[in-house]
Amino acid sequence: MFMSETAPEQLLTTHDGRSLKVSLARALRREKLRALFLIAPLLIFVLLTFVAPIADMLFRSVENGIVEDTLPQTVNALASWDSGSGELPGEPVYAALHSDLLVAVKEKTHTRLGSRLNYEQTGISSLFRKTGRRVKRMDDAAPFKEQFIAADDKWADLSTWQTLKQFSPRYTDGYFLAAVDAERGPDGIEMKPADEQVYIYLFGRTLLLSVAITISCLILGYPIAYLLAALPLRTSNLLMILVLLPFWTSLLVRTSAWKVLLQQQGVINDFLVWIGLISNANRLVMINNQTGTIIAMTHILLPFMILPLYSVMKTISPSYVRAAKSLGANDWTAFWRVYFPQSVPGIGAGAVLVFILAIGYYITPELVGGTSGIFISNRIAYHISSSLNWGLAAALGTMLLAAVMILFVVYDKIVGIDNVKLG
């Protein structure tokens, strides 16, 4: 109040006569620029190697320029064709297809388009390969429609043209529909037949198993972290090495070790049979299923739970518990009412870390998960490296990213992100 009243009449100035406000702002800006300059290498690095590739990958989930780029005249000619009319497109469309394909065959892009459209309709891959071989020998004088149909009768099939028309726009929602087991039928969006639905189910399973892994990490990790924080430094350092040792071992070695332990002819089953707890005919199935995934992943992710828990517990002063006890609390009450609430930020940090790491894991589920323990990431990896359906992989990846972000917001609302501490 005082400042604003006096400011109009008497501006505060620095010794060289400039307004103090301007001078301060300038100094602050300089500070900010210097800070920006200092972090610039890291910022550029992160932008180039992390943000840009991810943005590019996400963009692929809707990008569909390949049809228009390969067959520009055909797409143009198809615009006036009504795919619901029940009639094949006319001669101009076939003529456009002919001249497009001549160019495409020369540049060898027709087979690439074929494999793209084969994701939508089985058989288009060989259709384009076959037609590509025939297109050069076609007679320019005769009608192209008959010649194309003679080359392959799929050109007389309405569904071929419907697919081509449906996927001719530059941007498509087709990949996202496929990622939720849906497709665009004649009457709008509908679910795929039951024998092709898999992704929603896998999303659900991934979330469920990740929660199970997080909970079992917490149950196993909390007492260890407590012990680490409570023991004298010399003993706790030794224990800490034991916690970190598996961390330094190759992931594949650890996973293979679990195979040796858990399989039906493995160490644990042999031991149980030997002590007579189970009969030889009823050996437990503990690997190549969900149990295997949960056990192996819990082991692999356990350090990510223990370390944040430990660093938070280390800061909890023992005098609080002593004070509680001196005021008459028994061991349990002192722990539950005094110690535990102070360790909650560590639980939050550990749980978020473990959960987010678990949800994107794929090597371990692939090796020990059998068929019932694999994650959505295994399908993403398959579409990236094997089927080359990068659009679908990108759509699945985007949904996974969105799911993690939603869960993060929910977590923030329930627990509060300020309540997460890494140390």
Added chain:
Amino acid sequence: MKLKSVILAGSAVALTATSALATDMTIVSWGGAYSASQNNAYHKPYMEANPDINIINDESSNEAVAKLRAMNEAGNITWDLVDVVASDAIRLCDEGLAMPIDADEVLAPAPNGTPASEDFGDLIVSECFIPQIVYSTTFGYRTDVAEWNGKTPEDICAVFDLETFPGKRALEKRPINNMEWALLCDGVAKEDVYNVLETEEGQAQAFAKLDTIKDQTIFWSAGAETPQLLADKEVVMGSTYNGRLFSLIAEEGQPVAMLWDAQVFDIDGWIVPEGLPEDRKAMVLDYLKFATDTQRLADQAKYISYGPARKSSAPLVGKHAELGIEMAPHMPTDPENAKNTFLYNYEWWADYRDDLDAKYQAWLSQ
């Protein structure tokens, strides 16, 4: 300052010296015993004859298709020659990521003058593909299963016969081969398999047959898993590549035998990435001519039990380099083993792979 300039000058000299000594050529393959056999049969003799070339092995063949596409998009091809299975070669050729090769122009003719295209014959399944070996996916079974009462599997349908041959099986985590075998054992004639598999009913029939053994099956994704599962007695029979079973039986002496029935033939070979600069292309083609001639292909069979892709190489196949056993009887191409084989239809799978894989995965996760 002085030290710095000495180091700089030294490293400059070292760099020019190595680049003058040898040009690097990156060859991508599958790793393990297979890369070792290529190293012994092709790379070593080639580098001896051409001391100015240094071959670098990269073991990325199982993700070659994706990596080549990424390299192509980035406009920076770092590989010179890639070993892939035939279906991947077709895919790469379709995507314009592999270079078409004229076999007669680039490859050496057979010793008797037969042109390469004839010597390889039908195995050139794509214009970008230079065949190298023939392998087959087949079943191995344990020979010491007490529950089988002395019976041994004699045909492929033993896999689906849980009454006579109880125990767990290992099958691949993808539809290719499994769908065909299921139909063959459900009374479909060999020549009709793909026609039946094209229809919805045919697919349902194959899945129904696979359903009968699903809960007794461990599904694998890497070829090394089945030999391990067999050795650990986790499964009593399982499918994998015949070379893996050979090393389990002959090299490790496990009580396992091969089931040579309805094994699925497949081909593995080379592709040259599209877009190599001229000098590197010339270097690669020179290597290719050497590495795919009749003698070299026969030599590879000394180290691994995969059949050479050239007809003219078959008579030259000798003994295993270390074990000293005759290799011919272990080849998938041996007449005794190839009595009843199944020809894998590449074109068909190129079309149906996406669709059937989605269904297979849905079936697996049910």
